[in-house]
Amino acid sequence: MVSCIKGASQMRLALQVLIGVALIWWYLFWFIQPISTAVLWIHKVDKCISQDFLGTRGSTWLLQVFPFMVVTILSYCAIALKRRMKPSTRKEVTGKPRVSIWSQPLITRSPLGMLSFGDIVFLVLNVSLIIWYITKMSVDQSSLIDASNLKKGAHSRAAQKLENTGIYFGKAALIPLALLWIPVSRASPFLRLIGVPFERAVKYHTWLALICICILVFHGFLMFTYFFYIHHPKELLSWANSGIAVFPGIIALGAALLMLLTALETVRRNHFNIFYFTHHLYLVFLLFFLFHCVSQTVFVVTPILLFFLDRFIRMIQSRTSVDILSTRVLQSGAIELKFAKPEDVEYHALSFMYILVPSVSQFEWHPFSVASSPLDHTNQICIYIKPLGGYTKDIHDTLIETKQNQEVGKLKCPFGFKLHLEGPYGDESNFYLRYDSLVLIAGGIGVTPFLAILQDILYRHKLHLAQNLPSSVHLILCVRHAKDLSILDTINPCDILPNYTDAVKITIQAYVTSRDLVTDVEMNSGHGDPAVISYEHFSATYLNEPPKQFNCDGPPLEVVRKMSSMSGAGNVKWIAATFCSSFTGYIVLIGIFNITGTYTELMNYGRAMVYCVILFLAVVGCGGPVLLLWTFISRRRNPPKSNQVQISQPSPVEQSEATSNEIALQSMEHNGTSWVGNVTFGRRPDWKELFDDMTKQYADKKVGILVSGSSKMQEDVAAECVRKRLSNSRTDGCNVAFSYHSVSFEL
Numbered sequence: 001m002v003s004c005i006k007g008a009s010q011m012r013l014a015l016q017v018l019i020g021v022a023l024i025w026w027y028l029f030w031f032i033q034p035i036s037t038a039v040l041w042i043h044k045v046d047k048c049i050s051q052d053f054l055g056t057r058g059s060t061w062l063l064q065v066f067p068f069m070v071v072t073i074l075s076y077c078a079i080a081l082k083r084r085m086k087p088s089t090r091k092e093v094t095g096k097p098r099v100s101i102w103s104q105p106l107i108t109r110s111p112l113g114m115l116s117f118g119d120i121v122f123l124v125l126n127v128s129l130i131i132w133y134i135t136k137m138s139v140d141q142s143s144l145i146d147a148s149n150l151k152k153g154a155h156s157r158a159a160q161k162l163e164n165t166g167i168y169f170g171k172a173a174l175i176p177l178a179l180l181w182i183p184v185s186r187a188s189p190f191l192r193l194i195g196v197p198f199e200r201a202v203k204y205h206t207w208l209a210l211i212c213i214c215i216l217v218f219h220g221f222l223m224f225t226y227f228f229y230i231h232h233p234k235e236l237l238s239w240a241n242s243g244i245a246v247f248p249g250i251i252a253l254g255a256a257l258l259m260l261l262t263a264l265e266t267v268r269r270n271h272f273n274i275f276y277f278t279h280h281l282y283l284v285f286l287l288f289f290l291f292h293c294v295s296q297t298v299f300v301v302t303p304i305l306l307f308f309l310d311r312f313i314r315m316i317q318s319r320t321s322v323d324i325l326s327t328r329v330l331q332s333g334a335i336e337l338k339f340a341k342p343e344d345v346e347y348h349a350l351s352f353m354y355i356l357v358p359s360v361s362q363f364e365w366h367p368f369s370v371a372s373s374p375l376d377h378t379n380q381i382c383i384y385i386k387p388l389g390g391y392t393k394d395i396h397d398t399l400i401e402t403k404q405n406q407e408v409g410k411l412k413c414p415f416g417f418k419l420h421l422e423g424p425y426g427d428e429s430n431f432y433l434r435y436d437s438l439v440l441i442a443g444g445i446g447v448t449p450f451l452a453i454l455q456d457i458l459y460r461h462k463l464h465l466a467q468n469l470p471s472s473v474h475l476i477l478c479v480r481h482a483k484d485l486s487i488l489d490t491i492n493p494c495d496i497l498p499n500y501t502d503a504v505k506i507t508i509q510a511y512v513t514s515r516d517l518v519t520d521v522e523m524n525s526g527h528g529d530p531a532v533i534s535y536e537h538f539s540a541t542y543l544n545e546p547p548k549q550f551n552c553d554g555p556p557l558e559v560v561r562k563m564s565s566m567s568g569a570g571n572v573k574w575i576a577a578t579f580c581s582s583f584t585g586y587i588v589l590i591g592i593f594n595i596t597g598t599y600t601e602l603m604n605y606g607r608a609m610v611y612c613v614i615l616f617l618a619v620v621g622c623g624g625p626v627l628l629l630w631t632f633i634s635r636r637r638n639p640p641k642s643n644q645v646q647i648s649q650p651s652p653v654e655q656s657e658a659t660s661n662e663i664a665l666q667s668m669e670h671n672g673t674s675w676v677g678n679v680t681f682g683r684r685p686d687w688k689e690l691f692d693d694m695t696k697q698y699a700d701k702k703v704g705i706l707v708s709g710s711s712k713m714q715e716d717v718a719a720e721c722v723r724k725r726l727s728n729s730r731t732d733g734c735n736v737a738f739s740y741h742s743v744s745f746e747l
Contacts, residue, residue, distance in 0.1 A: 029063035033137030070303035075189035076576035166222030180208035181303035187568025248291035290608035320564040331486040349452040351424035375459035386445035435704035443709030508677030585622025
């Protein structure tokens with residue numbers, strides 16, 4: 001068994017090396033294009049590969065299309081191997097503990113946000129490549145123009161240089177344009193393989209889109225200048241039948257600028273619907289980009305195909321209407337929702353779901369963290385929704401209105417409406433298990449993913465699933481009002497692992513910024529600090545209001561509609577087969593389109609429309625049958641009953657455990673919480689003081705710092721991690737390694 005795991009690990013490492021080589025191969029095309037000797041090699045490749053079937057130069061397929069295809073297929077293979085391997089156990093630290101700087105923050109505050117070493121390398125690599133390509137191509141072409149004889153009737157040398165520079169800006173925009181589709185493919189196999197979290201993927205997409213639009217603005221400005229002063233301005237409105245069509249490029253640039261303006265943080269935070277709907281102008285941008293220069297689509301075909309395949313799978317999964325099993329409204333106003341999942345759906349403690357509530361909105365999808373553990377031996381997933389923004393307030397109001405205005409017992413579910421789900425997505429590595437100790441820092445409802453982590457660690461200790469699990473967990477939670485802490489009491493650790501303190505030390509350190517209860521706490525506190533009270537006493541005194549439980553009428557736990565298992569992050573074999581089928585279909589269709597002579601007979605816009613049809617047929621016509629086969633086999637294995645799925649009944653042991661848990665829960669309601677810690681009122685955490693104390697507490701240990709909160713909280717905590725890391729490198733006395741991880745996801 002050990003040798004098999006070792007062999008799988010070595011094979012996965014080999015696949016990762018090949019993926020790295022394929023990516024270098026893709027970047028190599030843009031690096032060598034401006035080099036004259038490399039151009040001769042490219043021409044030789046073109047002579048060896050027929051263009052009749054592919055419709056473009058063979059070197060372009062070899063250096064642009066093929067690498068992305070290889071990266072995708074190898075990523076699926078590596079993910080499949082990763083799932084077969086046991087989770088890596090933590091190695092005992094010998095000597096001074098260290099942290100990897102690749103994903104750790106180096107710059108905590110900048111116009112681009114928080115930057116790690118990997119972020120800086122990513123930016124420098126792409127920006128440098130773009131500058132190299134534009135500069136080298138423009139300078140070399142300008143030298144050729146200066147050395148050539150100016151023909152009679154030709155434009156001036158300055159005009160020719162202006163035109164060529166504008167063209168090279170347009171071509172350089174293809175670099176970020178090809179890459180920006182990858183981070184927004186929610187189930188991107190490459191990002192899943194390298195473990196890029198959601199917020200970093202969105203950040204990369206933002207950077208690439210910004211770079212792309214800036215280049216396109218320069219491209220448009222140069223070409224506007226060229227046409228306005230050299231040609232007649234009316235040519236800007238021309239739509240050429242072949243080659244480059246100018247007017248569609250103007251429309252595409254306008255759509256890109258509108259998406260950029262509505263994606264600014266001010267608009268995105270305060271008017272999310274405007275941002276959401278205008279961002280669908282990417283379809284307009286893509287269509288008019290094809291009208292503008294359909295011959296350049298080969299540079300972006302694989303990422304676009306992956307993106308639309310991901311969208312197609314998401315559309316199929318989200319069509320399933322999901323029943324809500326139970327609902328609770330906590331004292332804080334947060335809503336607890338539970339829904340059923342099929343047995344073949346895998347999720348992790350840091351997973352999240354995209355949720356649509358049709359009764360609230362037919363279009364708005366919002367991400368919510370999973371608050372349950374996949375090890376709880378149930379087929380239910382739990383999430384929490386706090387009514388903060390317009391969308392979440394509408395969900396809360398709809399629940400209350402439904403409960404007040406509808407007759408109890410007449411509803412099939414608490415809301416009287418269903419959910420539509422996409423996912424689960426998120427980190428699949430369980431990296432938090434690799435640390436000696438964990439410090440979980442959350443703000444408000446950001447504590448949700450940490451509830452899942454706490455349960456996951458407790459279940460792993462109970463089931464003895466791994467060795468060297470974290471021996472201590474320190475949860476620091478900052479909330480505005482005292483009632484916001486009620487979410488912690490939705491979990492009783494003793495229900496999962498009696499006498500859990502013998503296995504893992506879990507400490508709660510809560511901060512309530514509001515001063516509403518400061519006077520009362522000062523009168524009843526037993527601590528030296530008058531603004532501090534033990535969490536046990538606080539929970540029994542101030543969180544004694546039971547949550548409002550809304551149960552379904554009938555037997556929802558026996559017969560319910562579960563979420564679909566057809567997720568882009570689901571069965572790797574089926575998803576990989578769907579991609580291979582779609583990509584093969586695209587090559588065959590584009591080949592038929594070329595060898596029949598249809599391409600040469602059509603006008604520019606006709607070619608673009610045919611390309612759209614081919615893309616649609618590749619995704620739906622070729623990938624769809626594979627998904628249908630996947631659905632058919634899944635239903636054969638889990639036969640439906642009256643169009644619904646039967647949930648397995650609990651075993652006698654599980655029923656006994658459930659009964660004991662109910663008794664323990666009743667005991668907890670009378671005797672207080674099982675969490676240990678304290679609550680501080682009237683102030684926020686002093687991060688410098690906290691990290692100085694933790695440096696002494698976690699000496700000689702590697703500590704995972706996980707943050708789920710506002711951008712300000714993330715920056716403050718990251719700054720302390722950087723300060724301690726620098727102190728650790730300068731002195732021998734500071735021998736603790738704080739490894740920073742952000743688990744927030746903000747659009």
